[in-house]
Amino acid sequence: MTHDELNLEQRRAVESDSQNILIIAGPGTGKTHTLTCRIAFQLQTLDPDKKILAITFTNKAAEDMNSRLKARLGKIDGKVFVGTFHQWCLSLLRQYGRGGEIRVAAPEDVLKTARGLWPGMTKGDLRKCLEKVSYWKSVDFKSDPPREAAVLSQALRAGSFYDFDDLLLEARRLLLENSSVLADVRKHYVQVYVDEYQDINPIQHELLKLSIGDTGRITAIGDPDQAIYAFRGSDARFFECFEDDFFPVEKIHLRENYRSAHDLISASGQMIASARDVNVPPQVARIYQEGLLSVHRSATDKAEAEFVVHTIEQLVGGTSMFSQDSGRVESHGEGAFSFGDFAVLYRLKNQARELKKAFERSGIPFSVAGEDSSGEDFDDDLLAQRKIEQDVLGERVALMTLHASKGLEFECVFVCGCEETLLPLGLEGIASDPQEERRLLYVGMTRAKSRLYLVSAKRRMLYGKTFENAPSPFLADIEEGLKKYSQQQYLKKTKKRDDDQIQLF
DNA sequence: AAGTTTCTGATTTTT
DNA sequence: TCAGAAACTT
Numbered sequence: 001m002t003h004d005e006l007n008l009e010q011r012r013a014v015e016s017d018s019q020n021i022l023i024i025a026g027p028g029t030g031k032t033h034t035l036t037c038r039i040a041f042q043l044q045t046l047d048p049d050k051k052i053l054a055i056t057f058t059n060k061a062a063e064d065m066n067s068r069l070k071a072r073l074g075k076i077d078g079k080v081f082v083g084t085f086h087q088w089c090l091s092l093l094r095q096y097g098r099g100g101e102i103r104v105a106a107p108e109d110v111l112k113t114a115r116g117l118w119p120g121m122t123k124g125d126l127r128k129c130l131e132k133v134s135y136w137k138s139v140d141f142k143s144d145p146p147r148e149a150a151v152l153s154q155a156l157r158a159g160s161f162y163d164f165d166d167l168l169l170e171a172r173r174l175l176l177e178n179s180s181v182l183a184d185v186r187k188h189y190v191q192v193y194v195d196e197y198q199d200i201n202p203i204q205h206e207l208l209k210l211s212i213g214d215t216g217r218i219t220a221i222g223d224p225d226q227a228i229y230a231f232r233g234s235d236a237r238f239f240e241c242f243e244d245d246f247f248p249v250e251k252i253h254l255r256e257n258y259r260s261a262h263d264l265i266s267a268s269g270q271m272i273a274s275a276r277d278v279n280v281p282p283q284v285a286r287i288y289q290e291g292l293l294s295v296h297r298s299a300t301d302k303a304e305a306e307f308v309v310h311t312i313e314q315l316v317g318g319t320s321m322f323s324q325d326s327g328r329v330e331s332h333g334e335g336a337f338s339f340g341d342f343a344v345l346y347r348l349k350n351q352a353r354e355l356k357k358a359f360e361r362s363g364i365p366f367s368v369a370g371e372d373s374s375g376e377d378f379d380d381d382l383l384a385q386r387k388i389e390q391d392v393l394g395e396r397v398a399l400m401t402l403h404a405s406k407g408l409e410f411e412c413v414f415v416c417g418c419e420e421t422l423l424p425l426g427l428e429g430i431a432s433d434p435q436e437e438r439r440l441l442y443v444g445m446t447r448a449k450s451r452l453y454l455v456s457a458k459r460r461m462l463y464g465k466t467f468e469n470a471p472s473p474f475l476a477d478i479e480e481g482l483k484k485y486s487q488q489q490y491l492k493k494t495k496k497r498d499d500d501q502i503q504l505f
Numbered sequence: 506a507a508g509t510t511t512c513t514g515a516t517t518t519t520t
Numbered sequence: 521t522c523a524g525a526a527a528c529t530t
Contacts, residue, residue: 164520464521
């Protein structure tokens with residue numbers, strides 16, 4: 001929702017005078033819009049000497065909120081601090097700390113320091129050690145630190161370095177040990193806003209409790225169905241116990257979905273329902289067009305990648321590059337979609353390999369999240385030229401992990417590897433939480449505005465082993481009427497045998 | 506230092 | 521399987 005209207009629930013969330021508010025905002029419900037409107041609205045009646053603190057999880061989210069606020073208010077001039085926990089804590093330490101220099105150590109710096117401290121350790125052991133320290137700093141910080149934590153902190157501090165976890169930990173210490181700082185923070189930041197509340201970890205929770213106290217006000221917004229970061233210490237239980245933590249609380253549920261076609265909303269809603277421990281009323285669709293939920297089963301991971309590529313080619317239709325090649329200008333769905341409308345999502349980064357190969361063969365411009373596409377060398381001049389042309393247009397198919405897709409939306413989404421051992425992840429020696437895996441699929445499904453392809457491969461190679469996988473059990477929780485099985489599936493059923501040889505096109 | 510071979514171990518990731 | 525680290529050679 002980009003226009004300035006608010007639906008009833010959003011308006012309630014924006015205008016409520018309750019001391020504390022928990023906004024449950026599912027996918028596509030205008031979360032950022034609502035939060036921004038509320039901050040702007042509350043700013044109008046804010047005492048001149050008071051301030052608002054708005055916490056986001058990523059720099060990108062902070063920038064987004066900042067620019068929205070600027071666009072709305074013209075200027076913010078110090079009335080609102082918008083930033084991540086880390087930015088906020090850094091500013092606290094610089095403003096109220098003991099005055100020494102504070103240099104932020106990037107993870108590479110920390111690794112370098114650790115290598116110097118424990119030269120005998122292998123890379124893997126070092127990584128485990130740093131993970132242990134980080135876990136203590138963000139989750140177990142109330143118990144005694146592991147010996148390595150103290151050693152590492154001392155070494156970092158010798159160069160005035162603080163790692164990311166240290167910023168929060170030291171800010172907590174500052175608030176606990178210096179009552180005038182705490183009083184000052186509480187006096188100024190009378191309203192606190194927290195985005196993605198289902199993703200906070202114990203140290204962040206502690207910081208919020210401390211700085212809000214009994215008199216401050218907090219508005220938290222989030223969606224427990226999209227809690228996918230437990231592995232790094234996030235704890236969605238803070239969402240559940242919000243009412244105990246910040247009494248009294250008004251709960252507001254945003255139910256209207258402005259992103260996805262109504263049938264896609266039904267499908268994702270059915271799929272996620274069994275991961276919940278409470279009954280949640282279904283979302284209400286505000287997009288009334290029909291969507292498409294296509295379920296496709298490929299023979300192999302390679303065939304899966306080809307299916308994705310061919311489907312995109314069909315949907316993009318006779319754009320110049322393809323019409324030149326095939327001599328055909330007319331084709332089904334021509335002009336309906338452009339490359340930027342597509343996302344290809346997967347559970348594991350190494351699933352990108354086959355996909356990348358297929359995209360490279362096709363000449364379709366694509367990007368892989370976290371990889372820079374700039375310095376590639378092409379063995380095909382034509383291919384290179386095409387890519388450069390497409391880059392100018394800025395239209396690329398986006399390949400990324402399910403995790404990385406959170407917060408984004410696309411007209412068409414492919415979720416690859418919808419099969420056992422990947423969703424839920426069940427590789428040997430890996431203990432994954434099936435509920436969290438289900439939420440991960442939910443995040444992926446709810447990225448789609450109009451077309452969603454749930455793709456699986458019967459046979460795939462992972463870490464040198466070949467797996468024969470049944471489709472993901474999560475798909476069974478979507479009613480049959482909503483799923484359209486693609487033609488290949490039909491062919492396979494009737495013609496039988498030899499899946500690899502199926503002629504797709 | 507640079508180039509070779511052998512080994513290892515391998516989700517998901519922001520700050 | 522295969523990329524990157526460790527171990528080894530020149």
